[in-house]
Amino acid sequence: MSKIDLRGPFVLDARELGRRAGTQREYELTVPAPPELGIDVFAVPEGDEVDVDVRLEAVVDGVLATGSVFADLKGECVRCLDPIEDEVEATFQELYLYEAPELSGDDDEAEDLSVVVEEHIDLETAIRNAIVLEIPFQPLCSDDCPGLCQECGASLKEDPAHTHEAAIDPRWASLQGLQDDEK
Ligand SMILES: [Zn+2]
Ligand SMILES: [Zn+2]
Structure with a gap:
């Protein structure tokens, strides 16, 4: 099971929820972007502000995180290589389990599960995936770039x-x- 780096930019302390199902907390974070937040040709520049609004809710077997993330993107048009800029707004939802279930056989599935580690959760993977989904696969300066x-x-x-x-x-x-x- 993957350990999380408790100093990561998107780590939240879930202790306040007290593992009482139904308890909710809302957070607004503004954190510096970690490296490679996006795709090769279009990403949030490292260190730029990333805004996250997230609600944590204790459920029976874990913590459900529901939120949105907002940031500026910089990159280059894949056709003409001109610099391009845009904003990205993405939503995410992820369940962090208190206990990873025992899985028999290979552990591929276990690695995809998010878990609460030392009463902290790390939103980074969920945020990365959400941002990548919103970025066009082949970003262009304009749809008809020659x-x-x-x-x-x-x-x-x-x-x-x-x-x-x-x-x-x-x-x-x-x-x-x-x-x-x-x-
Ligand atoms: Zn172009
Ligand atoms: Zn020519």
Whole structure:
């Protein structure tokens, strides 16, 4: 079972809930973003503010966390590589069990379960997953970004009329000459 780092930015102390089912607490956190919060080409810059509103509710077998997360994203358009910015707002819900159930056989399933560790819960995985789900798989500066010229890499957005004279094979050139003669 994974241990959690109690100093992590998204760790909450669940002791106040006292394991009394039905008890609720609400939290508003503003914390610096950990590294790689997002996807390779579009992520919350490390150290930028991440706002989290979360309600913890003690249930019979654990703590249910329901919340939303809000942050700014920076990255680059996958077509033209221009810098892009956006905001991301994502919601999450995760149950943290007091006791991980005994699972027989391989423990793949156990690793996916979230647990209360030393009366603390770590929202980080739930928040990461929620943010990634909201980020477009292929972020673009605009839906119709023309991207880069395949020949020379110039930005077609800045130079939409950009073309290259098609290099004509000399043998075809002579054929073309014949065709012109026939006309
Ligand atoms: Zn673009
Ligand atoms: Zn070009």
